[in-house]
Amino acid sequence: MRKKISRRMLLGGAATAAVAITQTSFAKAVQIGIPEKAFGPDDPTKVPGAPPGELGTRSKFEKLLKSPSEISSRTPLQDLYGIITPADLHFERHHGGVPVIDPAKYELVIHGMVDKPTVFTLADLKRFPSVSRICFLECSGNYRGRGTNQKLSPQDICGLTSQSEWTGVLLSTLFREVGVQPKATWFLAEGSDAAVMTRSVPVSKGFDDAMIVYAQNGEPLRPEQGYPARLFLPGWEGNASVKWLRRLELADQPFMTREETSKYTEPIRNGKIRQFSFTIDARSVITYPTYPATIQKGWLEIRGLAWSGRGKVRQVEVSTDNGKTWHLAQLQGPVLDKAHTRFRYLWQWNGSETVIMSRVIDETDYLQPTLRELLTARGADTGGYHLNPITAWEVKPNGQVLFRPEV
Amino acid sequence: MRKKISRRMLLGGAATAAVAITQTSFAKAVQIGIPEKAFGPDDPTKVPGAPPGELGTRSKFEKLLKSPSEISSRTPLQDLYGIITPADLHFERHHGGVPVIDPAKYELVIHGMVDKPTVFTLADLKRFPSVSRICFLECSGNYRGRGTNQKLSPQDICGLTSQSEWTGVLLSTLFREVGVQPKATWFLAEGSDAAVMTRSVPVSKGFDDAMIVYAQNGEPLRPEQGYPARLFLPGWEGNASVKWLRRLELADQPFMTREETSKYTEPIRNGKIRQFSFTIDARSVITYPTYPATIQKGWLEIRGLAWSGRGKVRQVEVSTDNGKTWHLAQLQGPVLDKAHTRFRYLWQWNGSETVIMSRVIDETDYLQPTLRELLTARGADTGGYHLNPITAWEVKPNGQVLFRPEV
Numbered sequence: 178m179r180k181k182i183s184r185r186m187l188l189g190g191a192a193t194a195a196v197a198i199t200q201t202s203f204a205k206a207v208q209i210g211i212p213e214k215a216f217g218p219d220d221p222t223k224v225p226g227a228p229p230g231e232l233g234t235r236s237k238f239e240k241l242l243k244s245p246s247e248i249s250s251r252t253p254l255q256d257l258y259g260i261i262t263p264a265d266l267h268f269e270r271h272h273g274g275v276p277v278i279d280p281a282k283y284e285l286v287i288h289g290m291v292d293k294p295t296v297f298t299l300a301d302l303k304r305f306p307s308v309s310r311i312c313f314l315e316c317s318g319n320y321r322g323r324g325t326n327q328k329l330s331p332q333d334i335c336g337l338t339s340q341s342e343w344t345g346v347l348l349s350t351l352f353r354e355v356g357v358q359p360k361a362t363w364f365l366a367e368g369s370d371a372a373v374m375t376r377s378v379p380v381s382k383g384f385d386d387a388m389i390v391y392a393q394n395g396e397p398l399r400p401e402q403g404y405p406a407r408l409f410l411p412g413w414e415g416n417a418s419v420k421w422l423r424r425l426e427l428a429d430q431p432f433m434t435r436e437e438t439s440k441y442t443e444p445i446r447n448g449k450i451r452q453f454s455f456t457i458d459a460r461s462v463i464t465y466p467t468y469p470a471t472i473q474k475g476w477l478e479i480r481g482l483a484w485s486g487r488g489k490v491r492q493v494e495v496s497t498d499n500g501k502t503w504h505l506a507q508l509q510g511p512v513l514d515k516a517h518t519r520f521r522y523l524w525q526w527n528g529s530e531t532v533i534m535s536r537v538i539d540e541t542d543y544l545q546p547t548l549r550e551l552l553t554a555r556g557a558d559t560g561g562y563h564l565n566p567i568t569a570w571e572v573k574p575n576g577q578v579l580f581r582p583e584v
Numbered sequence: 585m586r587k588k589i590s591r592r593m594l595l596g597g598a599a600t601a602a603v604a605i606t607q608t609s610f611a612k613a614v615q616i617g618i619p620e621k622a623f624g625p626d627d628p629t630k631v632p633g634a635p636p637g638e639l640g641t642r643s644k645f646e647k648l649l650k651s652p653s654e655i656s657s658r659t660p661l662q663d664l665y666g667i668i669t670p671a672d673l674h675f676e677r678h679h680g681g682v683p684v685i686d687p688a689k690y691e692l693v694i695h696g697m698v699d700k701p702t703v704f705t706l707a708d709l710k711r712f713p714s715v716s717r718i719c720f721l722e723c724s725g726n727y728r729g730r731g732t733n734q735k736l737s738p739q740d741i742c743g744l745t746s747q748s749e750w751t752g753v754l755l756s757t758l759f760r761e762v763g764v765q766p767k768a769t770w771f772l773a774e775g776s777d778a779a780v781m782t783r784s785v786p787v788s789k790g791f792d793d794a795m796i797v798y799a800q801n802g803e804p805l806r807p808e809q810g811y812p813a814r815l816f817l818p819g820w821e822g823n824a825s826v827k828w829l830r831r832l833e834l835a836d837q838p839f840m841t842r843e844e845t846s847k848y849t850e851p852i853r854n855g856k857i858r859q860f861s862f863t864i865d866a867r868s869v870i871t872y873p874t875y876p877a878t879i880q881k882g883w884l885e886i887r888g889l890a891w892s893g894r895g896k897v898r899q900v901e902v903s904t905d906n907g908k909t910w911h912l913a914q915l916q917g918p919v920l921d922k923a924h925t926r927f928r929y930l931w932q933w934n935g936s937e938t939v940i941m942s943r944v945i946d947e948t949d950y951l952q953p954t955l956r957e958l959l960t961a962r963g964a965d966t967g968g969y970h971l972n973p974i975t976a977w978e979v980k981p982n983g984q985v986l987f988r989p990e991v
Binding site for chain 2: 202203204207208219220221222223224225226227228229230231232233234235236237238239241242243244245246247248249250256257258259260261262263264265266267269270271273274275276277278279280281282284285286288294296304305306307308309342343344369370371373391392394395396397399400401402404405421423424476477478480509511513519521523
């Protein structure tokens with residue numbers, strides 16, 4: 178809590194407080210009118226600091242870590258600010274681990290239904306006209322919240338989404354270079370990881386906004402993100418943005434690979450399967466206050482992220498009364514296309530038990546559903562993919578904040 | 585260079601090339617029609633990769649380092665892409681090294697000509713309405729290029745500028761909280777480093793767009809950048825954005841501290857001194873191709889950064905004939921206020937010796953000058969501050985690129 182210094186304290190308190198000067202804080206020393214005096218053993222002005230280094234560091238007082246399992250690790254959304262995810266905190270989801278690739282030996286081959294099958298080195302890719310865009314990347318399996326466990330953070334529930342500034346060459350540039358034939362409607366993207374990840378992607382996405390990216394947040398792509406080059410499909414499920422990309426094959430039909438048939442499809446109503454459900458639906462999540470935070474009475478800022486694979490976020494609404502009423506949140510500009518957008522809502526918590534939640538509407542008028550609405554529309558067994566429900570948090574009278582499972 | 589695969593090679597080459605299959609690349613294996621075969625000991629698909637981790641890593645093939653001296657370290661602009669500077673590559677310039685500050689003990693005191701002198705903890709600062717903005721930070725001493733040394737990179741010449749997404753509370757919010765008195769026209773900002781850095785700042789900047797920032801590129805501020813909280817003055821010389829901020833004192837005149845009298849002022853014509861020259865003038869610098877790059881004949885993309893402390897970049901022009909003719913560069917959107925803006929210009933180098941350079945015009949119509957124009961207008965001995973000249977690069981017939989000192 179803020180401590181008010183009265184004028185009386187500031188102007189007249191010096192004599193009585195001087196005894197304690199070696200144990201007091203700098204602010205206290207200012208308060209009693211002797212800011213030039215040292216304020217005890219913690220005074221950082223009395224010791225020379227560390228010199229400039231080759232690389233900056235994180236404060237030892239901050240613990241920023243992903244939570245790795247055997248196949249993935251999750252971005253600590255509750256510990257982050259703004260819209261950029263530090264590259265080393267970008268979520269990971271691998272199917273055969275992270276390969277080591279020498280960039281000098283890297284090659285990308287584009288072949289199949291093209292006029293000029295071509296091999297591109299990394300230097301070739303960097304020589305083409307480049308583009309940068311700030312864009313989210315989310316795994317289609319990014320929901321974990323059914324059951325009864327309330328001790329879940331945004332990282333636990335929703336940590337398989339991250340955002341970077343991506344730089345690379347538009348795939349349309351390479352498609353024109355190799356002469357994609359008019360009858361080609363799909364392409365296979367193949368990675369050089371131990372899983373040899375393969376996905377089929379419509380050629381139309383390649384001509385729209387797909388990129389081959391080699392840089393992330395200003396620096397070369399990280400190994401965990403596909404170094405030295407990966408496919409990047411803005412707004413689409415992360416798995417299709419094949420990492421460590423080595424081959425694109427153009428064809429007139431999808432390739433029906435393992436990771437788009439036995440996986441990355443969703444069972445829906447009446448025993449049917451939804452396949453090639455590429456687009457990430459609009460979603461929002463409060464990142465503060467959430468588990469494991471504890472809050473105090475009074476004004477605080479509810480903060481979160483909202484995004485949509487279909488375009489820009491139009492509006493985010495926050496409810497502090499368990500969904501009875503909704504209030505417009507502020508969006509931090511610039512609001513970018515297919516990008517995590519920071520929202521904020523100023524709330525005065527009166528100390529009583531309540532539930533807070535957020536929902537987003539994107540520029541296509543898609544409204545983020547509840548989990549119940551989602552399952553009612555799609556069918557109960559969704560296979561765990563493309564779940565983007567409204568996420569709610571219980572605020573207890575003691576200030577504890579807990580996840581509220583909906584089903 | 586790109587290797588063209590002929591249809592004949594792709595379809596008919598399998599038999600003759602099969603001998604070399606264990607030594608060939610994957611792209612070659614595709615080319616000869618047997619992509620499913622292994623392609624030798626470097627095949628990354630034949631070994632399990634590393635599992636997901638708590639933190640991502642950089643590729644061992646990439647060397648990204650700042651170049652530290654005793655007082656500063658510089659961002660490797662020539663190695664970076666897009667507009668975000670990774671936080672650990674943000675330039676450093678310290679006057680007493682990097683102090684270690686426990687965030688639990690952090691306090692910011694605001695006093696002087698205010699109605700309610702107040703001490704804010706870090707938790708207090710984070711509780712206020714927050715804002716994020718992507719903005720450059722540049723040291724006013726960020727030019728090193730006079731003399732005869734041509735083996736200088738953008739990092740050497742211009743590496744004391746970096747860009748981050750900064751998050752914090754607007755200083756105007758705190759000013760309203762403490763009740764800044766109408767007669768207060770300046771405030772002192774004091775750091776808790778061993779130099780006890782102090783600068784005077786006009787109150788008007790505090791009410792305009794100044795921030796107290798506690799986060800950078802999504803994560804808590806780095807120690808080298810002022811952890812746990814610093815002043816941030818968008819578009820102004822970096823030194824005034826006092827790091828490790830512990831005190832703001834409101835007054836009706838500037839404080840005339842060491843770092844705004846003996847330093848951070850510029851000698852100008854007729855023995856006069858220019859003081860409180862806060863604003864960073866518009867500047868651009870090519871980051872590729874520059875020393876130490878070597879280029880090859882044909883098409884390549886000239887890339888660079890442009891920025892202005894007065895607002896948005898309006899236009900960047902590139903010359904590839906030593907300033908005789910200028911061509912509009914493309915600006916990467918969104919073009920942000922007081923922000924590094926990436927520019928690009930596609931150029932076909934014919935192999936002959938030439939000089940390339942860039943210049944920026946900002947939204948106030950300020951045109952980046954040559955060093956000669958700068959010194960003619962300001963006076964020969966500028967003391968090394970606020971130099972933003974057009975930077976030129978010599979391209980040699982062998983493709984070597986060298987810095988061209990103008991004076």
